[in-house]
Amino acid sequence: MNVRKLMAKAAFLALPALFAACSDTSRPPAISFRISNAPPVPRTMSQMAGEVRIERDFMSPRSRARRAARSMKPRFITIHSTANPTGDAAAHSRALKRGAMGSLNWHFTVDQYHAIQHIPLNETGRHADRGGPGDMYSIGIEMGEVRSHNPIVTWNRSAKLTAVLMKQYNIPLRNVVPHYYWTGKNCPAPLLTNGRPGDKWSWFVSRAGGALMRAAWCMSCEESAWNNGRQSASDIPPGGLLLHSSQGTGGDAGGRNGRCTGPAVHAAPQV
Numbered sequence: 001m002n003v004r005k006l007m008a009k010a011a012f013l014a015l016p017a018l019f020a021a022c023s024d025t026s027r028p029p030a031i032s033f034r035i036s037n038a039p040p041v042p043r044t045m046s047q048m049a050g051e052v053r054i055e056r057d058f059m060s061p062r063s064r065a066r067r068a069a070r071s072m073k074p075r076f077i078t079i080h081s082t083a084n085p086t087g088d089a090a091a092h093s094r095a096l097k098r099g100a101m102g103s104l105n106w107h108f109t110v111d112q113y114h115a116i117q118h119i120p121l122n123e124t125g126r127h128a129d130r131g132g133p134g135d136m137y138s139i140g141i142e143m144g145e146v147r148s149h150n151p152i153v154t155w156n157r158s159a160k161l162t163a164v165l166m167k168q169y170n171i172p173l174r175n176v177v178p179h180y181y182w183t184g185k186n187c188p189a190p191l192l193t194n195g196r197p198g199d200k201w202s203w204f205v206s207r208a209g210g211a212l213m214r215a216a217w218c219m220s221c222e223e224s225a226w227n228n229g230r231q232s233a234s235d236i237p238p239g240g241l242l243l244h245s246s247q248g249t250g251g252d253a254g255g256r257n258g259r260c261t262g263p264a265v266h267a268a269p270q271v
Contacts, residue, residue, distance in 0.1 A: 042214050045167055052161045053114035057093045065096075065105035065126060072124045076138035076175045077162055079204070080106065080127060081188030085147040089116045092142065106140030108161060112153040115141075115161050121169075127179075134182035139165055143188055151190060159204060163211035173209045 043051070059066055082092060089109040093116045096105055106127035108115050119125055121139060128134025143158045145151070162176055178197055179187035186195040191204050 043211070045164060045215050048160050048211060048215055049164050052110075052157055052164065054108075054117055054161070055114050056117045057090075057097070058120070059096050059105060059118055063097075063099060063105075065099075065101070065103050066119060066123070068103065068126070069119070069123045070136070072122055072136065074121060074137065074139045074165070074169045074171060076134070076177055077165055077171055078128050078134055078138040078140050078177055078179055078182065079158065079162070079188050079191070080140060080142045080179045081190055082109070082142050082145050083187075083189065085145055088144055088146050088149070089114060092116075092144075093118060106142050108140070109142045109144065110154055110158045110161060111144035111146060112149040112157070115157060121165075129182040132182065134179075138177075139169075143190075145190065155191070155204060156207060159207035160211050162208040163215065166208070166212055167215065173205060173212070176205055176208055 061067075084092070087095070089111040092109040095101055096118050104126050105119055106125045107119055107121060108117050110116075124135055125140045126135050127140035127142075128138060141158055141161060143154055165171065166173065166176070178192065178201060179185050180192060180195075180197060186192055189195075191200045192198065193200055
């Protein structure tokens with residue numbers, strides 16, 4: 001009896017230490033809504049695409065998933081999360097290319113280091129709702145959940161990629177949606193609250209919208225300088241958006257009527 005009492009007392013005394021270890025109070029919260037007085041830093045779309053570090057590693061056109069694809073003019077951007085604690089963007093790219101995902105595919109996988117593009121942006125994927133409007137009209141972005149990666153870096157990179165795509169295809173912020181929007185699935189789980197969009201999803205959308213606004217501000221400053229004769233074409237950062245006329249964008253690569261344009265950089269998403 002005494003032994004049992006001693007064991008129970010020891011377990012009771014160990015509980016505070018156990019809870020302290022689980023709470024990990026030394027780690028800052030994943031998302032902070034504290035107001036910052038730091039001014040936003042303007043970015044050209046070329047700079048933003050470069051910061052995303054887009055790399056192309058396309059699936060074969062003869063693969064099962066791409067053979068079933070259709071032509072697409074994107075109207076939405078659908079955000080997913082991989083739910084894979086060990087697989088980074090490169091691992092998912094290899095899996096897609098060897099057919100391990102069967103009929104499933106999507107346009108980008110993002111981790112803390114880069115974003116890998118798997119299929120052209122004018123081609124449907126199969127990632128949202130089994131051939132429904134989510135697949136037919138949206139670009140699919142999978143955000144990595146690698147345990148060893150910093151999720152904030154991945155989410156910020158994904159938000160910048162979203163802003164680049166919004167600009168390229170004139171997609172409004174209201175059409176940036178979680179996978180949940182199409183099927184009610186708890187995805188992207190790290191950015192949902194109790195399985196539904198809440199404060200964390202609003203944070204992500206605000207990051208994408210803020211990135212787009214900074215780019216618009218920078219573009220406005222560049223156009224003003226161009227019009228006032230203070231810059232030459234060589235002074236303007238190279239445009240990073242592949243806005244081909246075949247996409248219905250008039251071939252405008254950054255500003256209006258050809259202003260603020262330049263050669264496309266390697267980091268641009270490819271149609």
